[in-house]
Every structure is written in C-alpha cells, then in structure tokens.
Amino acid sequence: MEDVDQLSTISPTPPGEATPGRPAARLLPSLRPLTKDFWTGGEHGELRVHRCRACGRFFHPPAPICVRCQSFDVAPEAVSGRGTIAAFTVNHQPWLPKFPPPYVVALVEIEEEPGVRLPSNIIGCPHSEVEIGMRVEVVFEQWEDVWLPLFRPEAAR
Ligand SMILES: [Zn+2]
Numbered sequence: 001m002e003d004v005d006q007l008s009t010i011s012p013t014p015p016g017e018a019t020p021g022r023p024a025a026r027l028l029p030s031l032r033p034l035t036k037d038f039w040t041g042g043e044h045g046e047l048r049v050h051r052c053r054a055c056g057r058f059f060h061p062p063a064p065i066c067v068r069c070q071s072f073d074v075a076p077e078a079v080s081g082r083g084t085i086a087a088f089t090v091n092h093q094p095w096l097p098k099f100p101p102p103y104v105v106a107l108v109e110i111e112e113e114p115g116v117r118l119p120s121n122i123i124g125c126p127h128s129e130v131e132i133g134m135r136v137e138v139v140f141e142q143w144e145d146v147w148l149p150l151f152r153p154e155a156a157r
Contacts, residue, residue: 021123025098028146034062037076042140042147046078049110049118058113081138082111082154083118090127104130108151124152 029039038060041048050062054071058079066074088106095101104122109115122130123139136151 022141023099025096026141026143026148027096027099028143028148031145034064038062039146039148041076041078042138042142042149045140047081047110047138047149048076049079049112049116050074051077058110058116060116060118079110079112081149083108083136083151084111085109085122085130085132085134085136085151086117087132088122088130090130102127106130106151108136118149120148121150122152123150129153 029035031039037048038050049058049060051058051074052066052069052071053073053075055066055069057066057068058077059067059074062076064074065072086107086109088104090102091105092101104127106120106122107117108120109117122136135154137154138149139152140147141150142148
C-alpha cells in the first residue's frame with residue numbers, strides 16, 4: 001500500500017452506482033508514474049505487479065530498481081490475479097465514517113511469486129470464512145481513475 005500521506009482523497013459514491021457491499025467512500029492513492037500501472041491495470045482487467053527482467057522476480061511495492069539484484073531493468077507485468085491469503089485481520093475500528101467496519105484487511109501472496117504480498121481487502125464472503133491459506137482472486141473496484149485491486153474467494157475452476 002502507498003504511504004499514508006498519499007491516501008488523502010475521499011471519494012463520494014456517484015449517484016446510482018452504489019452496489020451491495022461497496023462502501024460509500026474509500027481512501028484513494030495518488031497516481032504516480034511508478035505506481036500508476038498497479039492502480040489502473042484493472043481498467044484492462046489486469047493486476048500488474050513490478051517484475052525484474054534481469055532476475056525474473058516479481059516485487060511489490062513498485063520501485064525503480066530490483067530489490068534483489070539491483071537491476072534497473074524493471075517494469076510492471078500482468079499476473080494471474082490469483083493468490084492465497086498469507087495473513088489477515090478483521091478491522092472493527094470505525095476509522096472512516098463512510099467506510100464502516102467490520103472489514104477484512106489481508107496480505108495476499110500472489111500465485112507467481114512466494115513472498116510477494118499485496119495489502120488489500122477480502123470481499124465476497126462472510127468474515128468468519130476467511131482463513132490463512134485461502135485461495136483468492138482479484139476483483140477490481142473502480143473509484144474515479146483508480147481500479148482498486150480487492151480479492152474474493154477463488155471461483156471453482
Ligand atoms: Zn532482479
């Protein structure tokens with residue numbers, strides 16, 4: 001997730017666009033050159049994670065240099081959008097008036113790279129059913145020019 005100071009925009013729900021389970025508002029990240037692909041890939045149905053072309057490893061958050069081999073040959077790349085829940089908690093604290101608790105905050109490990117974990121929310125199932133190791137898939141929730149990558153239980157394949 002981005003730095004807290006980047007999560008500064010509260011976006012009201014556009015009239016007629018409220019959907020079940022969708023909060024009335026969310027904190028949105030600022031789009032920067034380095035993070036834009038991650039936050040907007042959902043427009044094309046893609047979860048885009050930075051990958052190093054030298055060593056082949058994915059990493060997150062996006063950075064201009066590979067955290068493992070220090071190569072500058074890095075770029076965002078679409079991944080499957082599937083992963084597993086590595087850790088989670090159910091938040092009960094009402095931090096935002098228009099984003100009422102409870103909700104699940106989780107670290108989702110992407111299928112392509114063990115150890116690469118994305119902070120996100122788990123939606124689409126009762127909180128009591130969320131567990132570590134649960135397989136999930138990405139679903140995008142659009143707010144203005146941001147497509148937030150959220151995760152839900154993986155559909156049967
Ligand atoms: Zn590398």
